[in-house]
Amino acid sequence: MKQALTGNEAAAIAAKLARVKVISAYPITPQTAVVERLAEFVANGELDAEFIKVESEHSALSACIGAAATGTRTFTATSSQGLMLMSEMLFVASGLRLPIVMANANRSLSAPLSIWCDQQDSMAVRDSGWVQLYCENNQEVLDSVLQAYRVAEELLLPVMVCFDGFILSHTAEPVDIPGQAEVDEFLPPYKLPNPLDPCRPVTMGPVGVPECYEEFRCMLQEATRASKEKLIEVGRAFWKHFRRRYGLIERYRSNDADVLLLTMGSLGSSAKDIVDSYRKRGEKVGLVRVRSFRPFPVKELIDALGSAKAVSVLEKDVSPGSAGALFLDTAAAFINVKRAPLMLDFICGLGGRDVSSLHIREAVRAATRAAEIGEVRKAVRWLGLREKLVGLRI
Amino acid sequence: MKLTPGAVITEPGSTTRYQTNGWRTFRPAVDSGKCTGCGLCWLYCPDAVISRGKPPGVDYRYCKGCGICANECPAKAITMVPEERG
Structure with missing residues (x-):
């Protein structure tokens, strides 16, 4: 019903x-x-x-x-x-x-x-x-x-x-x-x-x-x-x-993707829309959503992310002085793996801040750029931050 | 002995297998000349390691050396002496 x-x-x-x-x-x-x-x-x-x-x-x-x-x-x-x-x-x-x-x-x-x-x-x-x-x-x-x-x-x-x-x-x-x-x-x-x-x-x-x-x-x-x-x-x-399927992670148009978004929770459904719009233009963008954070699906993430060129993590948490928790654990998953994608961490949506399609596109663009130049200049970034209010150039 | 998930102990009396004498830094020494056999040390011992008598018996396998017996003894028959090491 x-x-x-x-x-x-x-x-x-x-x-x-x-x-x-x-x-x-x-x-x-x-x-x-x-x-x-x-x-x-x-x-x-x-x-x-x-x-x-x-x-x-x-x-x-x-x-x-x-x-x-x-x-x-x-x-x-x-x-x-x-x-x-x-x-x-x-x-x-x-x-x-x-x-x-x-x-x-x-x-x-x-x-x-x-x-x-x-x-x-x-x-x-x-x-x-x-x-x-x-x-x-x-x-x-x-x-x-x-x-x-x-x-x-x-x-x-x-x-x-x-x-x-x-x-x-x-x-x-x-x-x-x-x-x-x-x-x-x-x-x-x-x-x-x-x-x-x-x-x-x-x-x-x-x-x-x-x-x-x-x-x-x-x-x-x-x-x-x-x-x-x-x-x-x-x-x-x-x-x-x-007749409803669930696993440790959900993969969405990720198999052949060069650039992947990685997130948890409701951001997954927003990210799927953005993935679809890139796919329409023929760009190989996909999404992986972590459903089980504990236990952390190390093997599944190596399989799902390992062949991408760059991954942008979108997450609504930060460990001050370090990075976001999803980014840290994902990076650690690849520690003894020969072939790892470049990884970027985007802290976003804190305290109810809306994460819009523009923000998600910014994360896709940053990963695409990293894939092109083959390096990550800044691993941990903030999405949708009002820098003027902070008074610092972040 | 295999541990149970959640550290549930299913049999009674398992604490007797854990001798707590290693916690002790001072041990109660009874002067049988001063002891009146009043039994207050036996009554106050929180670990029930003292048996009644004149002088009382101390089960040093479980005595943690808290010193309550020495503190309560009205005849000052119990002194706490440093545990010898080595």
Whole structure:
């Protein structure tokens, strides 16, 4: 059944279809509508779940951790400052290997205060041991939440489904809502191996002395690496049930491209339009969109980008003093590869700044120029920056 | 012993396998002449390594050397002496 849904509604409906049993969240723009809708589902009896009201995001995730520890399917949602307040518990959730799924409507971080979109919030917690998926549209938001539970529960890893605040969270698009019976078949109930159970007591969260702490971190790293194969496997199963295809990356007219754009999230769909316009003129421009940022698809990106002459990364985050996170990881992917494309990093769309077709074309032109002269004069640049306001020539 | 994902401990009593004596820099030494056998050290020991008696017994495999017993002893029968190294 197709319906016009915002990204927030898509996330809420997906959680309902997943038959989550415990939801705990705290309202924050632009995510609020996700849990508002879920609260309605619980209140009107459409969803048989416990909605735990809390006083902060730290408590929201803590409540989810407690619930998930009993083997209950658990959901939360947040954005920006909320995710920062959760950050301590993010590491606890992954360290305890609890399969919690979270929707994160990407929003910039204070200061200065901004409620608008960029991906700095989830990038800041990229090392928290959560699988991170970035969605291009609202259909992908719904589908990714369903897939997230399969990956989470089969590998005991928490999963964060990220979608751009306002651009997706508050924009309605036609979304195909699968039937409950189909979802039940795709996503059966799960059993946590060692749950908290008064009849069979266990200790959770003990001290990890130096003789074993490193081993637990290694086990988390290996499980997250294994989640690459699991995401592919679950993507295939999803295709069988719902006829929509998902992988770790999406390649768009990229096979023979000389110049490639590389991005994540909703920018993917804008970039596709620009790629089409270049292709119409016979120019070999393509797009690669990273859907799974953690685990990072190293092999897939080497395959997808390796034969291009130059790649422009478009990303809504920056690691001050270094570069954008997507650029850094992509560059690192090629570290021991003989043939690597030239790479440029474009920081853009921060704090809700619109990324227009002109900006994306500028990134294509810069990569084309780099390919022509065979070098990159300046690797990290800003797109759409109002230089006069900065008072510096950037 | 293989580690469980998430460091879940499924059997009770596993802490007995982890001897904490390496944490100690001072050890409680009991002067049996001064000890009155009142049992306050036994009562206050947070790690339950002291057994009642006159003088009391200390299980040095688990004593972390916190010094609470010496602090509480009304007869000043317990002194904390530097752990010998080497």
